[in-house]
Amino acid sequence: MDITLHQSALSNQSSPIVITGSKSESNRLLLLQALFPNLNITNLSHSDDSEVMQRALQSDLKTIDVHHAGTAMRFLTAYYAVQIGKEITLTGSSRMQERPIEILVDALKDLGADMGYLGKKGYPPLRIKGKILSKSEVVLKADVSSQYISALLLIAPKLQNGLKLILEGNITSKPYINMTLSLLNQIGIETSFEGQVIQVQHQDEINNQTIVVESDWSSASYFYSLAALSPIGTTITLVSFNEQSIQGDTVLKEIYKDFGVNSIFKDGRLTLQKINEPLKTHFECHLVNAPDIAQTIAVTSFGLGLSCELTGLHTLKIKETDRLQALKTELEKLGGTVHISNDSLKLEVCNTITKAVSIDTYNDHRMAMAFAPLCLKTDIVINDFEVVSKSYPSFWDDLKTLGIKVSQ
Known part of the structure; x- marks a missing residue:
């Protein structure tokens, strides 16, 4: 099914946007709660991914299907490896069965895990039999996905002697590793x-405690894009964001200054204010620590008629889709000229936007949401619009509250 976003201007905002809790924080905390049941969590993400995590962790089934949820696949692979005596099959969608997991599986086997592949070597589905992991030191490639690292760190307190993790190569998405360590520290683990x-x-046990999940900065990126594409003076207010956040995508507040958007924090609210037009015509950004906002930035640049060069994007090829190829295909439908490599995207200046284009989303929530702000410039159709439920189920309703005209 598709949805049409009719060319609109943002209206005066009557109430702040309440974005669901961070998917990244929620999924980490849900796994920690499964390991330490006296941990309570509030403001959990309403995303499909977090619901998949919750259902899996509460399930007694022999086969666990995570569908498109990549984080759940990585985290649960590690979790079930330490569930003593429990034997399960962990599987996912056809796309999930094309996403590599061998680096994590090899690391867990090096720690003593009992698991194997039920299909193509190196890819789900997996057979996992939980047991005590007696070893405490492992080497892992650090330049593929930080989720492999976080998966190991989350189960580390339950290993008999903890974990010493030695990273090889350049570390990808370091803020997400720091997020995992910060949450471990918050619950009292050294x-x-x-x-x-x-x-x-x-650590065997933790004290009874409650952690409040901050709203999701990745989801905030689409509102930064809306602000950047709006006239000077436009403001958008979001709820439950911290200036000193542990989420890596907080770099948005610095990046979008170049697009003329200021970030104002007050009493747990974040107000985005368009204060000037972009001060330069070419934008460059290295996003190895925040790859999930690459699509948003590329589309913002296109909508403003700027050229851009985004680097550090090697992990985008193993996401819900090959995001680099998907960006190239969809931006070129709109009239853009895009060059991609294994880890970069270059967008040339384009001053006209092809009208009423249908954007394919490739089972990727971020494709749908990243292209939506272009409705401030032209009518745009988003195919398979319900894919946003993966991380932000109320996205289209929130756009309507800002005055954007939507029809199905």
Whole structure:
């Protein structure tokens, strides 16, 4: 099914947008709660991914299907490896069965895990039999996906002697590793991260406590884009954001200054204010630590008629889709000229936008939401619009509250 966003201007905002809790924080905390049941969580993400995590962690089924949820696949692979005596099959969608997991599986086997592949080597589905992992030191490639690292760190407190994780190569998405360590520290688990070595101490129990999940910065990116594409003076207010956040995508507040958007924090609210037009015609950004906002930035640049060069994007090829190829295809439908490599995207200046284009979303929530702000410039059709439920189920309703005209 598709949805049409009719060319609109934002209306005066009557109430702030309440974005669901961070999917990244929620999924980490849900796994920690499964390991330490006296941990309570509030403001959990309403995303499909987090609901998949919750259902899986509460399930007694022999086969666990995570569908398109990549984070759940990585985290649950590690979780079930330490569930003593439990044997399960962990599987996912056809796209999930094309997303590599061998680096994580090899690391878990090096720690003593009992698991294997039920199909193509290196890819789901997996057979996992939980057991005590007696070893406490492992080496892992650090330049593929930080989720492999976080998966190991989350189960580390339950290993008999904790974990010493030695990272090889350039570390990808380091803020997401720091997020995992910060949440471990918040619940009272000792960690250290020096150079290429991360250590997590063993811990049997934690104190009773409640953690409040901050709203999702990745989801906030689409409102930064809306603000950037709007006239000077436009403001958008979002709820439950912290200036000193542990989420990596907080770099948005610095990046979008170049697009003329200021970030104002007050009493847990974040107000985005368009204060000037972009001060330069070419935008460059290295996004190895925040790859999930690459689509948003590319579309913002296109909508403003700017050229851009985004680098550090090697992980985008193994997401819900090959996001680099998908961006190239869809931006070129709109009239853009895009060059991609294994880890970069270059967009040339384009001053006209092809009208009423249908954007394909490739089972990727971020494709749908990243292209939506272009409705401030032209009518645009989003195919398979319900894919946003993966991370932000109320996205289209929230756009309507800002005055954007939507028809199905």
